[in-house]
Structures are given as C-alpha cells and as structure tokens.
Amino acid sequence: MSAITKAAAPSRAARGARATEGSGASGGGVRPTRRAMVLTTGLLVVFLLYSLAPTWFLLVASTKNQTDLYSTFGLWFSSNHLADNIQGIWDYHDGVFLRWIWNSVLYSTVGAAGATLISLAAGYGLSKFEFRGRGAMFATVVGASLLPSTLLAFPLYLVFAEAGLTNTIWSVLIPYFINPFGVYLGKVYADSSVPTELMEAARLDGAGEVRIFFAVSLRLMRTGGITIFMLDFINIWNNFFLPLFMLNGERTFPVTLGLFSWVQQAQQSRDMNTLVLTGSLLSIVPLAVFMFALQRYWRSGILMGSLK
Structure with a gap:
C-alpha cells in the first residue's frame, strides 16, 4: 500500500507541475478577479472623463454665441457659431491672436531645441566622464529639478532687469534653455x-x-x-508665470499670456467671453497635432527611460 502511495505521489506532483506550467504558459501569471477588473476599468473611465471634460466644454462653448452661452446647457450643443467666433478672433486687434500663436511656436521650438541640446550634452558628460565632484553635481541637478518654476520667476526677473533684457525674446528663451530634469533624462538615456x-x-x-x-x-x-x-515644448507652450514677469508688450505675448489679458478684459465686458473660450480651444490644436505627430517617439522614449 505504501508503495502504491509512493508511486502515486510523483504522478500527482507531475500533474500539478504540468497544470502550473500550462497555466503559466496560457496566462503568464495570476489572473485578476472580476471585481479588480471592474474597479480598475471604472477608475480609468473616471480619469478619462475628468481629463476630457474641460476640452469637451471648450468645444461646445466655442460653437455658441454670447446669448446661447448663458441660456443653454453648458455641456451640449445648441447652435453652430464656431465659424463666426473664429472670424471674430482673427479680426480682433488686427489679428493679434495669430501673433500670439506665432510667439508661442517660436518660444517653444527654439527654447525646447536649445534645452534638448544642452540637456543631452550635460547628461552625456555626467554619464560618460569621470571627474571630481560628479556625484555632487548630479545631486545638485536632481535637487534643482524639484524646484517649482514659479518660485524662480521673480528672481529671474530681477536678474534680467539688472541686465536690461526684460521685455525681449531672450528674457524668455534663456531660462528655457536650462532644464535640470532634462539633464537628468539625458544622463539616463x-x-x-x-x-x-x-x-x-x-x-x-x-x-x-x-x-x-x-x-x-x-x-x-x-x-x-x-x-x-517634446516635454520641453509642452512645458514652454503652457508656461505662464515667466512670460507674465518678463514681458509687458502685447505683441510679444505667448498665447497663454494673451488669453489671460482677454480674461481680464472679459471681467469688464461679457462680449469677450466667446473670444476667450474659442481662443482657448484653438490654442490646444497645435499641441494636439504635435503630440499625434511624434507619439511614436514619445512611447519609445518613455519606455527607455522607465527601463533605466
């Protein structure tokens, strides 16, 4: 009887091993429960709705005139005045909105290109060369990346005011060239x-x-x-405080600061609200095109950084 038991034991162990091997080959690990899948899916849907709700509101509001904006439901269409609203933006102050878009493209493209080159060169030097103080320098770079940009806006203004460079393109571009987090990513890559x-x-x-x-x-x-x-381009495009401190001429404003000036005017005149909402919608179109055009590099680059 004991011999039969001993002989059956390996067979049961073998069947268990084969079952485990089969489940690992088919599923690759422990399958999540139905409750976990429902909870995860629900959280993702909530996050998606939370992320898309402002864009949806801008899209709906941009199709309404001034009357419909306050007399109809805010999250659904009631009329189609999008073409009229866009035309109103083009005509306002001799097309100053187009100037703001161009300024944002200029600041973002040149600033991101300079920051990328400096970040890759600095990260490459920290990665591939041995020199005294390299560890302390890298720790300083990591620490500087934790400082919020809004904290540095006023000190930077004082420095550029002393140099006589305020209200110039260089007062915006030069701070954009220095990106501690970009240096860290450059070292990782x-x-x-x-x-x-x-x-x-x-x-x-x-x-x-x-x-x-x-x-x-x-x-x-x-x-x-x-x-x-891409990270620098998006950060520069959305930056608000640095141009607010450095620039005081309407023709030099990026689109973020230009829309803010319209918001201030809208507080005194309700006729500006359709311009503000339609301009906000148009301001995200270049970013959306930029992201879709380079999404292949975005995915592979983020994956490379995460593996490190």
Whole structure:
C-alpha cells in the first residue's frame, strides 16, 4: 500500500507541475478577479472623463454665441457659431491672436531645441566622464529639478532687469534653455544607449570628444532627445508665470499670456467671453497635432527611460 502511495505521489506532483506550467504558459501569471477588473476599468473611465471634460466644454462653448452661452446647457450643443467666433478672433486687434500663436511656436521650438541640446550634452558628460565632484553635481541637478518654476520667476526677473533684457525674446528663451530634469533624462538615456566600447573605438580612430558626441552619441540618443524636446515644448507652450514677469508688450505675448489679458478684459465686458473660450480651444490644436505627430517617439522614449 505504501508503495502504491509512493508511486502515486510523483504522478500527482507531475500533474500539478504540468497544470502550473500550462497555466503559466496560457496566462503568464495570476489572473485578476472580476471585481479588480471592474474597479480598475471604472477608475480609468473616471480619469478619462475628468481629463476630457474641460476640452469637451471648450468645444461646445466655442460653437455658441454670447446669448446661447448663458441660456443653454453648458455641456451640449445648441447652435453652430464656431465659424463666426473664429472670424471674430482673427479680426480682433488686427489679428493679434495669430501673433500670439506665432510667439508661442517660436518660444517653444527654439527654447525646447536649445534645452534638448544642452540637456543631452550635460547628461552625456555626467554619464560618460569621470571627474571630481560628479556625484555632487548630479545631486545638485536632481535637487534643482524639484524646484517649482514659479518660485524662480521673480528672481529671474530681477536678474534680467539688472541686465536690461526684460521685455525681449531672450528674457524668455534663456531660462528655457536650462532644464535640470532634462539633464537628468539625458544622463539616463546616455547610460542606456551609448556603449563605452563604441566611444573607445572612436577614440582609437582619432576622433575627438566633440566629434564623438555629435557624430556618434547624439545619434544613439535620438529617441531620448525627441522625448526631452517634446516635454520641453509642452512645458514652454503652457508656461505662464515667466512670460507674465518678463514681458509687458502685447505683441510679444505667448498665447497663454494673451488669453489671460482677454480674461481680464472679459471681467469688464461679457462680449469677450466667446473670444476667450474659442481662443482657448484653438490654442490646444497645435499641441494636439504635435503630440499625434511624434507619439511614436514619445512611447519609445518613455519606455527607455522607465527601463533605466
């Protein structure tokens, strides 16, 4: 009897092992319960509605005239005056809104390009070169990335006012060039994508450090660079406090500060509300196009950074 039991035990163990192997091959792990799936799906739906509700309100409100804006339900259409509202924006103050859009594109593109190059170069140096104080410098970079940008707006204004650069394009662009979080990401991408052996091979071929960075390393960090560029572009486009402190001429305003000036006027005249809402909707269109155009690099770049 004991022999039969001993013989049956391995067979049961083998069946259990095969069952475990089969479940692992088919499911890849423990399957979530129905309650967990429903809870997770519900939270995602709530988050999606919370994220899309402001955009939906802008879309609906931009199709209404001044009367319908206050006499109809705010989250559903009642009439279609979108073309008239857009035309009103183009005609207001000789098309100053287009000037604001152009300023935002200029600030975001040039500022993000400069910040990306500086961030990749600084991160590359912190990653691939040994020098005294490297750890302290990297800790300083990480600590600086924790400071909110609004905290630095007024000190930066005092510095640029002393230099006589306020109300110029440089008072906005130069602070955008320095991005501690971008330097941190640059180091992460350099660690994961630039082999030290390849750099040594390039040095043996007679290449200098500057040539190695631009001809070899920068190409290998292209995906990470595009990710940093996208983050900087979005951050600069949405920035409000720095232009508020630095700029005082309407023709130099980015779209965020221009819309704010319209909001101040709308507090005195209700006729401005349709312009503010329609302008807010139009201001997110370039960002949406930008995100959809570069979403492939966005996904791969974020994945590369998370793996590190």
